[in-house]
Amino acid sequence: DTGVSQDPRHKITKRGQNVTFRCDPISEHNRLYWYRQTLGQGPEFLTYFQNEAQLEKSRLLSDRFSAERPKGSFSTLEIQRTEQGDSAMYLCASSSSEETQYFGPGTRLLVL
């Protein structure tokens, strides 16, 4: 399968714990995006990388959130001191310069 992959697919954690998610984009794609989707809503943009540079961050991305793409390939999204409001599906997408974004299966986070 050469699509976008995400790991883990599900994560249950206790409030206050840190979690880290990984995204592997389609190999030739230089752009990588993170979105968050809550029940009954469409995905909301969090942040965007072009190669290893983080070019845009949403106001939704509080200080507890950090994303990296150290070698311009895979990316990680870390949430520190998780809160119940962080429970959501975290989606990763990638694209080349043609701008169509291809989405991964998501990581579903439940904070107890």
Added chain:
Amino acid sequence: AQSVSQHNHHVILSEAASLELGCNYSYGGTVNLFWYVQYPGQHLQLLLKYFSGDPLVKGIKGFEAEFIKSKFSFNLRKPSVQWSDTAEYFCAVTESSASKIIFGSGTRLSIRP
């Protein structure tokens, strides 16, 4: 700020009925428009897209959408739905000079067999 409105939250149709899902966006500049679909248990997939040219675009599985600039609309249509079209449908927009996608809240389509 940009926004996308999908007015129908849940649509229920019988097989072979015609479908039209409404989508309006608020942005005065040049935009790219998308419809994504999420089948039960699957991830978001691109159904069709409009960047420029013919405002009537055709996508996969017999879907089409029409971009009407004067109405800021990009409605999705299918002449005859099938049970397998049961899914959630998201309209989305990007500014041509930016990359982040702004999604609507989605329309859940249920098809009665």
